[in-house]
Each structure stands twice: as structure tokens, then as C-alpha cells.
Amino acid sequence: MSEVTQVQVEEALQQYVVPHLNKNVLVADALKSITIDGGMVTIVIELGFAVASIKAAMQKAIVELVGQIPGVQNVSVEISWNIASIKGQRDMRSMDNVKNIIAVASGKGGVGKSTTSVNLALALAKDGAKVGLLDADIYGPSQQMMLGVDESARPESENQQYLLPIEAHGLKTMSMGYLVTDKTPMVWRGPMAGGALNQLLAQTWWGELDYLIIDMPPGTGDIQLTLSQKAAVAGAVIVTTPQDIALMDAQKGIEMFTKVEVPVLGVVENMAIHICSECGHKEHIFGDGGGSRIAEQYKVPLLGALPLSLRIRQQVDAGAPTVVAEPESDEALIYGDIARDMAVQLASTGSAGPVFPNIVINND
Numbered sequence: 001m002s003e004v005t006q007v008q009v010e011e012a013l014q015q016y017v018v019p020h021l022n023k024n025v026l027v028a029d030a031l032k033s034i035t036i037d038g039g040m041v042t043i044v045i046e047l048g049f050a051v052a053s054i055k056a057a058m059q060k061a062i063v064e065l066v067g068q069i070p071g072v073q074n075v076s077v078e079i080s081w082n083i084a085s086i087k088g089q090r091d092m093r094s095m096d097n098v099k100n101i102i103a104v105a106s107g108k109g110g111v112g113k114s115t116t117s118v119n120l121a122l123a124l125a126k127d128g129a130k131v132g133l134l135d136a137d138i139y140g141p142s143q144q145m146m147l148g149v150d151e152s153a154r155p156e157s158e159n160q161q162y163l164l165p166i167e168a169h170g171l172k173t174m175s176m177g178y179l180v181t182d183k184t185p186m187v188w189r190g191p192m193a194g195g196a197l198n199q200l201l202a203q204t205w206w207g208e209l210d211y212l213i214i215d216m217p218p219g220t221g222d223i224q225l226t227l228s229q230k231a232a233v234a235g236a237v238i239v240t241t242p243q244d245i246a247l248m249d250a251q252k253g254i255e256m257f258t259k260v261e262v263p264v265l266g267v268v269e270n271m272a273i274h275i276c277s278e279c280g281h282k283e284h285i286f287g288d289g290g291g292s293r294i295a296e297q298y299k300v301p302l303l304g305a306l307p308l309s310l311r312i313r314q315q316v317d318a319g320a321p322t323v324v325a326e327p328e329s330d331e332a333l334i335y336g337d338i339a340r341d342m343a344v345q346l347a348s349t350g351s352a353g354p355v356f357p358n359i360v361i362n363n364d
């Protein structure tokens with residue numbers, strides 16, 4: 001029987017394109033090792049983003065490719081991930097172990113920013129990452145309802161100094177909604193809100209997190225600016241609907257983050273298309289291709305598009321967002337794809353590094 005060689009395995013692996021990286025596993029620098037013992041091949045892969053929900057499909061595809069090499073009897077594929085910290089937190093003890101903060105923002109209210117934030121956070125967690133969610137929407141905190149957290153639930157305090165996040169669907173969550181009630185004076189909700197928000201961020205004992213998703217207040221004012229600076233945000237995602245007015249506000253959002261040097265990881269187009277539940281007819285109710293136009297204009301990726309979907313609205317409004325309520329639905333799979341693309345974009349902002357000129361000494 002012919003002997004299986006390292007080169008043969010590498011050649012087979014060159015045909016395997018890693019999802020979301022769009023590069024083969026060797027070019028993507030994800031291959032840790034290949035061990036060959038007679039007809040037994042063990043392949044170890046390590047990625048910079050979590051992939052628990054697509055891991056089995058990835059393993060199957062690699063086993064099929066490598067299994068075609070003559071002499072191979074058994075292929076074992078180990079896939080793990082190591083999520084790097086792109087931008088560490090400064091001067092905030094409670095956040096020392098938070099690796100990456102991602103702000104989810106929209107220029108305009110009501111475009112589905114909170115719905116998108118919670119589903120993306122849940123999709124990252126479903127993939128095996130440790131995830132927190134901060135509802136920074138002080139004027140209309142909605143995450144408590146979207147996460148199905150009881151109205152009477154209040155965060156416990158640690159040494160009278162820190163607040164402990166409330167666990168919901170596997171996420172560590174904190175919201176102004178857990179602290180204020182309908183009777184809270186408006187003065188506290190208004191001018192003092194920015195300060196209160198910074199405090200909420202810094203005084204929550206987040207523990208170890210790969211990603212802290214911040215559901216930002218709508219708009220592009222001072223609160224948003226200070227929050228992105230104070231919290232050392234590693235990347236931002238802009239949610240928009242395809243209407244012209246929402247797109248104009250989304251542009252302001254992109255410009256705001258660029259001004260404070262927070263990389264924009266991409267744009268998510270929400271309520272992009274309506275699919276008739278009776279006949280399946282597809283209609284661009286709010287216009288066509290707006291998200292991809294601004295993504296192109298600002299040279300940022302369009303991370304994905306969600307349909308206007310009754311299921312998304314009903315599930316999130318009932319306290320079990322689509323990613324947990326119906327994990328195999330088309331919508332949940334779209335959130336999963338967007339979440340992994342977002343994680344890949346974030347990881348790539350860290351690897352770019354400074355560019356040095358190439359110095360050539362010519363002795364002629």
C-alpha cells in the first residue's frame with residue numbers, strides 16, 4: 001500500500017476554503033499540525049473566531065477531501081479557536097478580562113438595532129464564544145424585554161462596589177432597564193444619562209468575555225462619542241434599513257466612528273426584503289440595494305441582510321430572540337453568518353499592523 005505523505009495532505013487541504021475567511025486553510029494560517037500514522041491522519045486547525053455551530057460541517061468536508069488520498073483509512077480533524085483581544089481596556093478593573101468591545105449602532109431609531117444586537121450576541125455565544133451584552137439605550141432600554149428577563153429582576157452587587165450582570169440565554173447582560181423604573185425622574189434619564197452610562201459600563205463586573213456587545217443609543221451625539229472613546233471600542237457595526245433617510249443617518253454613524261478611529265466592521269441591512277408568508281413573493285418594500293451602496297461608498301463590508309420577518313419580530317418581542325427560539329431557521333442562520341463575518345473582520349483589524357516601507361540597498 002502506498003504511503004501517505006504530508007505533501008499529499010497539504011495538497012488536499014489547499015482545496016478546503018475556510019468559511020468566512022475565503023482562503024484555503026493553509027493560506028489562512030489556520031493549520032496547526034498534520035500527523036500521519038500509517039493510514040491514520042490527524043489534522044489540527046485553530047481559528048481566530050468561534051465556529052461551534054458549523055464545526056461538524058467543516059470537519060465533514062475536510063474528512064471527505066483528505067479521505068480521497070490513496071492509503072488513507074481514517075481522518076480525524078480537530079478544530080478549536082483562540083479569540084484575540086484587538087483593543088484592550090484602559091483603567092477599568094471591572095473590564096480587565098473583556099477582550100473585545102463591539103458597538104452596534106444606528107444613526108436613526110427604530111431600524112432594528114436592538115433586535116440585531118441581541119441576535120448577534122446570541123449567535124456568537126452559540127458558536128462557543130463568551131459574550132456579554134450591554135443595553136446602552138438609556139432612553140428606551142429594550143433588552144430586558146427582548147431577553148425575557150423578569151421585570152422585577154435587579155442585578156446583585158459585589159462588595160457594594162460592582163454590579164453583577166444578569167445571565168440570560170447564556171449571555172451576561174446589563175441594562176439601564178434593570179435599574180430605572182417608569183417612576184425614575186427624567187432628570188436622571190436626560191442630562192446625567194451619559195455619565196450614568198459610563199458608570200454602568202465600568203461598574204459591572206463583566207468577568208471573562210471574548211466579546212462585549214454594546215447596543216448603543218440611537219443617534220450620533222455626544223453620548224455615543226464619549227462611550228466609544230471611554231470604552232475602547234474595538235469595532236462598530238452599523239444597522240440600517242434600506243430607506244434613504246435611514247441610510248443618510250447610517251452614513252453619519254460610519255463617519256462618527258471613523259472620526260474617533262474605531263474601525264467599522266460592516267453594515268447590516270435590516271428589513272431588507274419582505275417575503276409574503278402566503279405566496280413567497282419577494283418585495284423590496286423600503287428600496288433596493290441601499291446597504292450595499294453605502295458599504296461600497298465607505299469601503300466597509302456589507303455583513304448581511306435580514307428580511308422583514310414576522311418571526312423575528314414576534315420572537316424578540318416575546319423574550320426569546322430567533323437565534324435561541326428557532327436556531328435552524330433561515331433568519332437564525334443569517335444572524336450566525338453575520339456574527340462570524342463580524343468576528344473575522346474584527347480579527348483582521350488586529351492583524352494588519354503597521355506597514356513599513358520595503359528598504360532595498362542597491363550596491364551598484
Ligand SMILES: Nc1ncnc2c1ncn2[C@@H]1O[C@H](COP(=O)(O)OP(=O)(O)OP(=O)(O)O)[C@@H](O)[C@H]1O
Pocket residue numbers: 106108109110111112113114115116137140142218270271306307308309310312313314316317
Ligand atoms: N428584521 C425584522 N423583521 C421584522 N421586525 C423587526 C425586524 N427587526 C426588528 N424588528 C421589529 O422592529 C421593532 C423595532 O426594533 P428595535 O427595537 O430592535 O429597533 P431599534 O433600532 O433598537 O429601536 P430604538 O431606536 O427604539 O432603540 C421591534 O418591534 C422589532 O421586533
